[in-house]
Amino acid sequence: MASRTTHPVLDTRSLNRATLARQLLLSRAEMPASDAVAHLLGLQAQNVRPPYFQLHARLAGFRPAELAGLMESRRVVRMVTLRSTIHTHTAEDALTLRPLVQAPRDRELGNFRKGLVGVDLERLGGLARAFVEAGPRTPGEIREELLEHWPDADPQALSVAARCLLPLVQVTPRGVWGRSGQVRLTTVERWLGVEPAREPQGGEPGRDGLVLRYLSAFGPASVKDMQVWAGLTRLRESFERLRPQLAVFRDENGVELFDLPDAPRPGADTPAPPRFLPEFDNLLLSHADRTRVVPADLKGRTWTGNQAHCTLLVDGFLAGLWRLDADGRLTVELFGKATRQEEDAVVAEGERLVTDMAGGPAGAGAVRFGSIRG
Template sequence: MSKLSLQALNRATLHRQWLIERHDATALEAIEHLVGMQAQSPLAPYVGLWTRLNGFDPAELARLIEDREAVRGSMMRATIHLMSSRDFLAFRPLIQPRLEREVFQNMTYGRHRLEGIDIDAVLKAGAERMAEGPATAVQLREHLAPLWPDREPPALAHAVRCLLPTIQTPPRGIWGKGGNPAMSTADLWLGAPVDPNPSADDLVRRYLGAYGPASVADAQNWSGLTRLSEVFDRLDLRTYTDAESGRTLYDLPHIDLPDEDIEVPTRFLPEYDNLLLSHADRTRWIDTATRQSLTLQEVLTRGSTLHNGQATALWKLTKSTKTQATLEIQPITKLPRSTRTDIEAEATTLLTFTSPTATHEIRFIS
């Protein structure tokens, strides 16, 4: 098996993540290529698409959500993901085991709080409430509480959110709008049930196409699923060896890797971007010194700046009005002047995207 250096892995995944060159593609094509985008921060996917696409217009994604071609719902790792509607219907059943663990092993909402309850009756009651119209968590609790007065309403509503294929309906997730999350179900919102025969083989192939080369553990970390080695074993895949750790890495046989010395541009990623979440071993993005100085939570809950393919700074839009927008950049490694210049240039482009009519200010903070 060919050995791949960390640099080679970095460049290979950046290439298929569309982070070396912005692509001429639609937002829907990008969302499907990435097998969804984490969207617990509702507007993060807009930045994630801007950094990957030429000429991306936020209105394009807003239309997809309003027209029900794309949805936001509980998916990989039991977190909210923006998916194309067809991918949500195709892959949501595969993620059910992870969502069941989220319910029944959750220290806050699960464990003994649901012990002995007729969970099917709870889900039926939740579905009946959403059939009346999209319901917020509070509205679900108010509906379920009198039916099970001896149980905690938040635990009941959490079970409905996770165990049914729920979708967060607009205006949540619409650029320039907001509001509390309101939920419907796939069959109510999309007029179609989830796929009764979902393909784990297709899910793994799609993962490798967007995040490979990768190990079985990487795919399991991305999806939140277990026992994926059975799927990898039956697929026709190319194998490599991680030169650093000796791990076996898998890839689709038809994909050629880019030159590991290819130059890569500075890119701004939104908080919780799946690029940084979708491998068990994240050394291709974050070097040892950085991992030791920051917690993963610190890196993921703010935007990340990639320079030369590595996470080198965190960013946050601290002020955003029609007249003033301020972007703070916190280096997490020592930045040479040339690197700061590159980051500032891309930050200006980001501010032009997020706040086109405002006066822009970029601050480097310690």
């Protein structure tokens, strides 16, 4: 392995600009929403609306109807994948990513073994599959069906077992902009009408390909960065296999970073316009060291208790929070002093958000500065 001194050092601003470029946040990309979802390896979707705001921050001319149409045509789906959380993925990625993240699902299931004493998991998986493939079911209906077979088991453990054993997707209208619907689940196979791809023996080709795609969307990055993003362990072997074809750097703390040789790495002085990101945006969740976007003194400021806030980037870094009310008024809370030029840019970007995402042109005073927490 090469010595530490042979690898160029990327400072925090250089890492910031490289990551923003991969995330389509330096300038809005001219690409279809489906291509963006694929490039970004999915959109964090714990709540229904964030995927739409993630794409608005990244794509030129994006409107919610575009992603809603992809949902309704089943070209994208909502399911539990990375970090045991719900993501919006393309149909193709739903089929290939879910097998690759099965190991964390198995570990999660292991935490509920005490509530599954006497439960035949293979039989449970078969019964749950038949039940949800006969028609999409709510989590409560799945739980009640399984309790009929194992009345002494822990109800929550039975629900977790079904979720961990099966690749379940949330069917529409759940997740469609402007519509409402409770969570109803079926298998990805039934929803898409195809058989899911299986991870190759040993997992090397699948994992190696995932490393390359992760670096394309989130690099430069360390092994630990990707493990945090994916919720996977033991990825070092994939990085070492790929090392001959990767560029290698160090951050200012000496941590080894990998990247695709031809991936964009703009200069540290490249302008970064303000961007309004929703809660749970993957930009803030996909690295072990988040100082490339979140200054150390602002760590933890995007949360209040267990509530995540929508975040504002200024000059590429976390600089505040925001809230868009039902009446189309946007409140921006800045963490520190901004220049007049920065405030004007934030207002202009905020007015664009209101116009595109709140159903009408931004009127006078549509964007105001204040506290979003009371």
